Amino acid sequence: MNLFQFRSAVTLALLAFAVSAFGAEHVVAQKGKAFSVKKLSVKLGDSVKFVNEDPFSHNIFSLSDAKSFDLGSYGVGLSKTVVFDKPGTVEIECAVHPDMKMIVEVSK
């Protein structure tokens, strides 16, 4: 194995470690006062990026045992990211728009 091959192997190994250690990122849009998906399955350690594609503010919060949080309000074009670090069912809501709800299933 020459030096180039060795460096490539190390880089690939580091990338694989990073993906497994930090998880994948999923993107959910908030548009038309609705989430782009009603249900999302993710792995433990994955993150979900919520992107506000509406011309007004949104909010993200959850009261579920697997993940309780409130990310506050955020405006047009902005996003908030949540890392799911505990397995279970997480019900996501928007405080500004009570009919906006979705579920994130976090599996091991």
Add this chain to the structure above:
Amino acid sequence: MTIDALRCMRAAALTLACALLPLASEAAPSATDASAQGALLPRDSRDAGIFRGGLVYANYCVTCHGFNADGNGRAARLYNPRPANLRMSDKNDAYFGLIIRQGGEAMGRSQFMPPWGAELTDEQVNDLVIYLRSINARPKE
């Protein structure tokens, strides 16, 4: 708590608001024309504002401020400081209107109180203020 349970709670809140309407009318009888349509409240009457404001409250505010408006909503445990006890608030109507429209952060309060100005109409905000005034139990100084 499941989404179905939350929907049931919201339905219960709306039912409660509907049930309180006759009580409000009895407490402050207005010069309503008891026509063949029944005892309709004048649209601009205080009682009508309390009724409509109660519906707004049940839909948008109850999650944090609670059914009793005492700051003990189901989401209250997420926040420090806790949501305001609106029954004991010493703020005037103008302040209520501002913090509802602009949110808590703009008023130097909690960043988690959303700005409702883009979501609620002026009539809804005014009705909500009337409703909050009607339930305020703070002793007058």
